[in-house]
Amino acid sequence: MKLASWNVNSLKVRLPQVLEWLARQNPDVVCLQETKLENDKFPALELEAAGYRCVWSGQKTYNGVAILSRRALATLATEMPAFADEQKRVISASIGEGADAIRVICVYVPNGQAVGTDKYEYKLRWLAALRAWLEQELRSAPRLAVLGDYNIAPADEDVHDPEAWRDRVLCSVPEREAFKKLLGVGLKDAFRLFAREEKSFTWWDYRTNGFKRNFGLRIDHILLGQGLATECRACVIDLEPRRAERPSDHAPIMAELEA
């Protein structure tokens, strides 16, 4: 089974690329972030025609998340417990039935804008709520996968120029501590389970010709509960969509699970 996550930066603009990518990679489950679509604008028919059932939670202009699945899926939540939030940043679903069923959570963690701003404080509060939620989820659903744009580069090796990014948003110590606490509830960073090429990233700034120079960050992650981590055979970043005309600023990341 192939699980994937992709921040598409507008599903309206990116739909043709998403359909092309689904046909090429044939993932079983896909978590999308930054759909930027109100719920009644979600392109469910086009995605169903491509063989995917979908659940989504969106809003006008900003944010918005969705889960696509080849198999039947059911929405479990579109908010974190005990965290009132107008911003549509999470959706969870159960996929499959019986002993091999999995629970998938799609997250779009706040960007945080800059260290010390209100948006940064919101990001840290949001991450604390996420940690509490995941801890609770793992108790009832150990076969858990949490995919998305975390807007955190966990370590210096996830940054093209660590000194330039030192203590800046996406790389600051409190954000990295919050990420470690997510792992601490019993999750593995799938990308870290395998030997990695140096300078493997999932996001490159549009502004600085960042992709061509590989000035990127690894901020999109697939976290797996222990059971799924044991079944994980590979985790790769697909650079091809970032080479397209009018690409998203993010590339998809994919994990291959046994069976």
Next chain:
DNA sequence: ATGTCTCAGGGACTGAGA
């Protein structure tokens, strides 16, 4: 490199967010 992309409001551009 206040470097680009996307969206909304409003009908050309500006501002927000990333």
